Amino acid sequence: MPKDRLERLNQRLLRFARERDWEQFHSPKNLAMALAGECGELLEHFQWLSEEQSASLAPEKKKEVAFEMADILIYLIRLSERLNLDLLDAVEAKIAINEQRYPAHRVRGDARRASEYED
Ligand SMILES: [Mg+2]
Numbered sequence: 283m284p285k286d287r288l289e290r291l292n293q294r295l296l297r298f299a300r301e302r303d304w305e306q307f308h309s310p311k312n313l314a315m316a317l318a319g320e321c322g323e324l325l326e327h328f329q330w331l332s333e334e335q336s337a338s339l340a341p342e343k344k345k346e347v348a349f350e351m352a353d354i355l356i357y358l359i360r361l362s363e364r365l366n367l368d369l370l371d372a373v374e375a376k377i378a379i380n381e382q383r384y385p386a387h388r389v390r391g392d393a394r395r396a397s398e399y400e401d
Pocket of ligand 1: 320323349350353
């Protein structure tokens with residue numbers, strides 16, 4: 283996602299909150315809790331599905347999943363605004379950390395976490 287597009291979303295969400303006087307409710311704590319709630323809503327769509335079923339959602343179900351993913355991103359954007367941090371910079375930095383932590387030649391085909399490797 284280009285930075286300017288993310289910033290436009292950020293400004294739109296900020297305007298949405300301000301027009302409703304909801305900024306007062308958007309503390310980092312509340313936003314983090316709302317984010318976790320939305321993650322739960324996303325999980326509900328996959329609960330009890332087989333691997334195969336989870337990979338072939340019906341169009342209507344897929345739309346519902348997309349909206350839950352949107353809710354998650356919305357709260358992430360709001361949280362990053364309230365914490366005054368650059369979400370895309372954080373994503374870039376974390377990918378770089380993961381590339382270091384999980385060198386492809388060492389972990390190819392291995393889903394264990396770095397802490398589970400024997401050195
Ligand atoms: Mg939701």
